[in-house]
Amino acid sequence: MGVDLPSLYAIVDAGQAARHGWTVPDLAAAYFDGGARLVQLRAPGAAGGVIDGWCDAVVARASGYGAAVVVNDRADVARMSGAAGVHLGQDDLPVEDARRVVGE
Structure with a gap:
């Protein structure tokens, strides 16, 4: 199964942004303005309510650009915000568990 990825995949790290x-x-939004059509939201250690708000805002902005958002590590946040997916690392939630949360 192949996946077509956009030519620019931007990572928004909350700590670096701050x-x-x-x-x-x-x-x-600056990444979207610059041509990114896939953004990964990364906020290690951020409180649930904070990352929920950021993700809701980023997903809303992405829709105006025809862009997609993936959330780092947080399948629950990805599902609740309507993000396109979740990015999982080797030490994160197992893929099978993430699929139960976000669906296929």
Whole structure:
């Protein structure tokens, strides 16, 4: 099964954004303005309510660009926000469990 990925895949890291004076939604919008059509939202250690709000805002902005959002590690947040998917690393939630949360 092949997957067509956009030519620019941007990662919005909440910690890096804050260190450089950006909000997560504004940095994502800047990436969308620059041509990114797939953004990965990464916020290790962020409280659930905070990442929920960021993700809702980024998904809303993405829709205006025909872009997609994937959420790092948080299948629950991805599903609730309507994100396109979840990015899982080797030490994260097992794929089978993530699929039960977000679907196929």
